[in-house]
Amino acid sequence: MIQGTTKTLGLLGNPIQHTLSPLIHNQLSELMGYDEIYVPFEVPQGELQQAVEGAFSLQILGLNVTVPYKQEVMEYLAAVDPIAKDIGAVNTLVRIPDGYKGYNTDVLGLQRQLREDGISLEGREVIVLGAGGASKAVVYLCYLEKASKVYLLNRTLEKAKRLADTINELVGEILVVPGVLDEYKTLPNRNYIVFQATSIGLPGTKDQAAIMEPEFYEKVQVGIDLIYNPARTMFMQLVEHSGGRAYNGLKMLLYQGICAYEFWNQCTVSDDLAKKVYQKLEASLYPKEQNIVLTGFMGAGKTRIGRELAAQLSFEFIDTDAYIETKEGMTISNIFATKGESYFRALEVQVLHELAKKKGVIISTGGGMPLQTKNAAMLKECGRVIYLQASAETIYQRLKGDTSRPLLQTENPREAISQLLAEREKAYSFVADIAVTVDKKTVEQITKEILTGNETEER
Ligand code: NAP
Secondary structure, three states, X not given: OOOOOOEEEEEEEOOOOOOOHHHHHHHHHHHHOOOEEEEEEEOOOOOHHHHHHHHHHOOOOEEEEOOOOOOHHHHHOOEEOHHHHHHOOOOEEEEEOOEEEEEOHHHHHHHHHHHHOOOOXXXXXXXXXXXXXXXXXXXXXXXXXXOOEEEEEOOOHHHHHHHHHHHHHHHOOOOEEEEOHHHHHHOOOOOEEEEEOOOOOOXXXXXOOOOOOHHHHOOEEEEEEOOOOOOOOHHHHHHHHOOOEEEOOHHHHHHHHHHHHHHHHOOOOOHHHHHHHHHHHHHHHXXXXXXXXXXXXXXXXXXXXXXXXXXXXXXXXXXXXXXXXXXXXXXXHHHHHHHOHHHHHHHHHHHHHHHHOOOOEEEEOOOOHXXXXXXXXXXXXXXXXXXXXXXXXXXXXXXXXXXXXXXXXXXXXXXXXXXHHHHHHHHHHHHOOEEEEOOOOOHHHHHHHHHHOXXXXXX
């Protein structure tokens, strides 16, 4: 509730209609119990100085600054933090006695994302794609975190050269090597950490990546796309397809906001609160992805993990086989026996169409469902698809005493599982947004991995 004591935070930029900052900061104030409100202010061109001075007179506690004012605002500040000065861009204003002090929390936000995701740049060779505003923060972080070399590849060579010169001058040696995008071909085959900082992959170009050639992705061990919408960009898909790990930029966005909030309030936002805000951001950005679809072989744990996820998220749990049985009033084996397999497969498609309209559900699918080509696209329509990847041995150990599974009633069930799993593996991987290995992990570990995106250690 806004009252006489409520302090104001805000954003200066133009345009500001699509900003997610109010969601981050107002949520933080609510969770921290602070009497504050965050408001976006659209500042007309040529009026930035009045806006900054006016905000100070109005006792505004702190501000974010976005496009196109991140450089210009530096002229109107009482002080600028060394990192922001080095980068030449400010995105956060903190109130001090004689005006505002400028900081750059993009660098700090990305640094915090990397820490959380267990990615260290120290001694590593890094490729940065793009040499625009965001790339400055990435390259500077590579310097701060002691990367051994940075290959800065950009469509326009001049811009890459300019940014490389700025950072190299600062470092006093050649840390950043500029080049055009195609120059990845001249780099030796190594496990690079790659930052995607171009605007290719945003909604208007979501089927594209700045580099599309699979040869490039063979060099990528970890790929971090700064884009956070869509949740899984083409760049990320290409990284994962060639066996690398991929992350989007949503945590960077979250943490640049949290770092600003901590500066304004001189507080520490706990990991728990950060996670809550992250979930809100995800829910608002990717409404479809609120649903989770679990696929995988029988015995992979779809039901147990699905129920645990549903409990944690307060979602409804739906098992597609049970759903079909209720709908038809008979068991799956009876449907097969009386109406045939093609009838059952058509039912599966129908059920997926129904479930795609639901929100806030965890869907556990029948083991054969992803094998139908037309189901693959429908599964994605239903939500974020997770492949619970179990080895043949794990499945065998879990199911060996189970007499209800026709598949296991053979002379050599271990062999039967191995064979069928090998046949299905490709379809499961193809349909999945991510694969999570379940061998030697507890249900709690697996659900945590699905919800946070962080891999856990085996038991
Ligand atoms: P920017 O200053 O406009 O830079 C855009 C970059 O994309 C430039 O390097 C540009 O190359 C390159 N580019 C544009 N069109 C291209 C094309 N057709 N082919 C190849 N390269 C192309 O933008 P920015 O502020 O750096 O933002 C870059 C991305 O980072 C955006 O997608 C933004 O959403 C994201 N971002 C995320 C966060 C976060 O918190 N996660 C923060 C900031 C930015 P040229 O130099 O040749 O034009």
